[in-house]
Amino acid sequence: MTSERYNPRESEPHWQKVWNENQSFALNEESEKPKYYVLEMFPYPSGRCHVGHARNYTMGDVIARFKRAKGFNVLHPMGWDAFGMPAENAAMQNNAHPKEWTYKNIESMKEQLISLGLSLDWSREFATCDPEYYHQQQKLFLDFLSKGLVYRKSSKVNWDPVDQTVLANEQVIDGRGWRSGALVEQKELTQWFFKITDFAEDLLDEIANLEGWPEKVRLMQSNWIGKSEGLLVRWALDEHTAPEGHSELEVYTTRPDTIFGASFMAVAADHPLAQAAAKDNPELQAFIEECRRMGTSVAALETAEKKGFNTGIHVKHPFDDSWTLPVYVANFVLMDYGTGAIFGCPSGDQRDLDFARKYELPVVPVVMPKDADAASFEIGDEAFTDDGVMINSKFLDGMTPQEAFDEVARRLENISINNREQGERKVNYRLRDWGVSRQRYWGCPIPIIHCDNCGVVHVPDDQLPVELPDDVTFDKPGNPLDHHPTWKHVNCPNCDSPARRETDTMDTFVDSSWYFARFTAPRAKTPTVRDLADHWLPVDQYIGGVEHAILHLLYSRFFARAMKETGHLSVTEPFKGLFTQGMVTHETYKSEAGDWIAPTEIDLKEEDGKREAVLKDTGKPVKIGSIEKMSKSKKNVIDLSSMSESFGADATRWFVLSDSPPERDVQWTESGIEGVWRFIQRVWRLVDDAKQILDNENIGPKAQMDAEDLLKSAHRAIDQVTDAYDNLRFNRAIAQIYELANAISKSMAKIKGDAAGDERKGLKFAIETLVKLSNPIVPHLTETCWAHLGQDTLLVDESWPEADQKYLTDDTIMLPIQVNGKKRAELTIAKDATKAQIEQAALSAEPIARMLDGNAPKKVIVVPGRIVNVVI
């Protein structure tokens, strides 16, 4: 008799040790079983794991354990996304070296992950800051460079003058550096770029085939790539007004059909024509300066008024030599999209209309709704952007905009200006090449040497990796690699004359763009081992936060393509299945003074349905705030270890998957985890009670318990839980497991220590099923239960149970009977009853007969196995 409670603090470390000794999760490369690669987005080693991490890794772990039991050879590795800013910030604040800080964090987080009981093959672990890893990344960089997939160009960046570094757009808040608070400057820097735009078309096309991805993410990627089909149109400059050396203005448009509605041209402030016009026009110069300053702030962009400056330059209309249009410099035209110049058609574009009204430019409608009257159709405050029919457009009149588009394209392609076609079809993408240079220390060094004689020189293979020096200081702003007294000074590998190392390091998104491939051969002396990568990739199920829906996933898709071109892989798409899980949230608390208070510092009570919180120490009232994503600043982070210590890893794992669908946020609550704790104890008692019954050979027959019912419950649970796991619907799986547990409880209450052979068989099967179905979520508890039931195998080695079809269907079924679509009665009838039999039985059922009151129904709809609807 085990009257003791289940003690996770004893059993969890025990089973972790057993699994480890048995190498239960080490991958067998020789296995003949079908492969399954499950991967969770690897963590940044910030120092501590919270229950949000637990949710992500538990989901992957449930899939991994489930697939293993179903007979797959499962690859389930873990590593660390270990380069990045926080390590340098810690270095500056706490005088800790980024390397030591990072590896120390990895150590403590690894301990936490191990205590969660994840079925990981730890022998494949690596951190992206391991020289062995970034060594291979440097090789990839050089291979890409040789293939023309990497190039250098000068581009504008957000420059923080205090921290002396480049900032990403999201690090610029209201025009200021997020850390220093300094006004961000636009600065021209020569940077390294990956040619992701080379693959724009393919990256877009293949989205259609990513059927295992959420629709939302596919859409976000499509929008991000932003394909548009349009026309380049070269407008001749009116020679009397053209600046010296300029004879045409090339614009990009997706609406060439509206060319007769054009009333002005607009160019970006940085457009060469604007520059030329500003040469001896100080007013225009001032305007251009103003446009540039506005560039960075998001808030400014939102509210900024459309402004323009008339350059005095005119262009000639391609279809009417005598028609000239003014050229403006406009603050809403972007230099790096299209050609940095547009033609404005006020009637067909809201921005152009606003602009035209402001500067009193003509507004000629060229498209009107099909049923409108051309003579009276006018544009008011709103441009007409819908489909319709062409008007006021000479030879285009009467056409649809699409026909007009093609006609204008055809005609312009046949006119030549400055010896080139005046119009040219052109596909444009919003996607830009990926700038990867960062003026940072804690990142992968770019393996390049700059030589005055030879230019850009690859670091030779035998000199890789270019390792980060350890002896760096963070006491002044800027890049420590650049300050280092000796590191950057090397001789040119070509000509041996003094040269300089590239001191920029790579964007940390590079590190995470191929780690999934590296896991297939983590210790290889090449970036991948082709056979192994081809065998394991693509990742069958990838799991992570939706915040990576665009950049990380797009970069990884680019890397797969680039690695394919350089011979490192065969797949183009790295992730077959993608799942984006919701966050774990928690209530927030604030003191009367407005300071955030941690959940551990308060006591909660509830009176008359009103919840109140007070400070544990002082008893002072605390304001209960909104439910927020866990964050250090709001102090609502629930640490993983503290939960594991009080309730166990299994309870934590169960909680984060229960109740809420996995793609949605789940709220962490005290009462919730306590409820799970009670359930864990309940399973344990249930197993122990069952064991008492099963072990007792002397109990006699008693017909109260129907073994068939229990078998049905168990088989139905197998069927439904399996389906739920297959579709990552963990909350559904949990509900089904609860139901099975309830069914077993009920049956056992009836048995009361007196069961015959059949009943015992039913109970044995049901209780073992309960244990097996729960195993992926609560592996320690179920392993303990399995052993307690007298099994001498390990549950991790057991195969997944199969539902027996014969228990899934009944001989008789219950059919709801509706009258006029509303349920009025239930009918129990043989499964194979004919429609006529069902109809007859339905009509004579008591409440139905009463409602019919002797009259014949208008109509009876019988859907066999589903429902009966009587229309009266």
Added chain:
RNA sequence: GCGGACGUGGUGAAAUUGGUAAACACAAGGGACUUAAAAUCCCUCGCCCUAACCGGCUUACGGGUUCAAGUCCCGUCGUCCGCACCA
């Protein structure tokens, strides 16, 4: 502004994809056991009417399609997410 998702009890949610709305759980209330507490077990729990049965209403709101709508269509309101002057 453009694009997308969503809206179901006190709460988290389920609903085989057009077929019994509210499974499962949390919270709450009542009871049993106990000297007492914890733990456990049993009962109630969408709203209205009723002593109870019976009944009526109910999936943000308004309309529609259908024998039948939480599910499909149109409109309104609200919440959340992505992009943000992309020509």
